[in-house]
Amino acid sequence: MGRLTQRRRVVRVTRTEAGVATRERADVLAAEEPLELRMRGESFTVTMRTPGHDFELAAGFLVSEGILSSPEQLLGLRYCAGTDEAGNQTYNVIDADLDPALAALAVKDRRQVLTTSACGICGTTSIDAVEKALPAHQPAAQLTMSAQTLLDLPDRLREGQQLFDKTGGVHAAGLFSGEGELLCVREDVGRHNAVDKVVGRAFLDGQLPLGGTALQVSGRASFELVQKAALAGVELLSAVGAPSSLAADLAERAGITLAGFSRGRSINIYTHAHRISDVA
Structure with missing residues (x-):
């Protein structure tokens, strides 16, 4: 198999009171x-x-x-x-x-x-x-999650990001239960790849559709990520960054709860907030 990381010599430049200091060192890069x-x-x-x-x-x-x-x-x-x-x-x-x-x-x-x-x-x-054809009849909602659990998802995802710890250069996607249990985490230089790996694992295990689950991603919530979540049957997509307008439109039509700007202390819920148990 290909290596997940590659080592490379770099010149490290540091600001000091006297100006700048430089030194050579080894750095670890995420493989692509x-x-x-x-x-x-x-x-x-x-x-x-x-x-x-x-x-x-x-x-x-x-x-x-x-x-x-x-x-x-x-x-x-x-x-x-x-x-x-x-x-x-x-x-x-x-x-x-x-x-x-x-x-x-x-x-x-x-x-x-x-x-x-x-x-x-x-x-x-x-x-x-x-925009792929979505099921004509959406299954009944199975997911209920507390606001506190939703706010905790980025930190719980971060705990599973081993490749990010080494490189600082990969995205992550994590599949969670309604209680906040991490079911699967995958990392990749491509944020859409990380989601595909999570969905692919569930598909190979015969677990689709993924009703009753939430997907937390490390980047923004784009149209294609909502599309991937919808086709996999995920009920909630939460992103650290912002969603696009098309992402929100598709989430609304597909019955997905879409959340963005998840920063630990606050979060924006753009669609179908009814799945969050303590949100009025």
């Missing part, structure tokens, strides 16, 4: 490498990600694209031959074995674009092209 996803041998997309939990990433991505909805549709995932200049296996190519008809349709409609670690829906031309 391409991952090509193929459908039954045919290229589908390439994403930039932090190596690790790649099968979860692939499965979660296919769920968030509206391609997979049940485990029986995914027949298998495997690494394909891919080598670096020294001939070492890179583990940077995954082939997804899907139901043949489903794979053919997915490849026909695939996005011919490189997806960077900064964007989950880059290259699309309109909102209509990326």
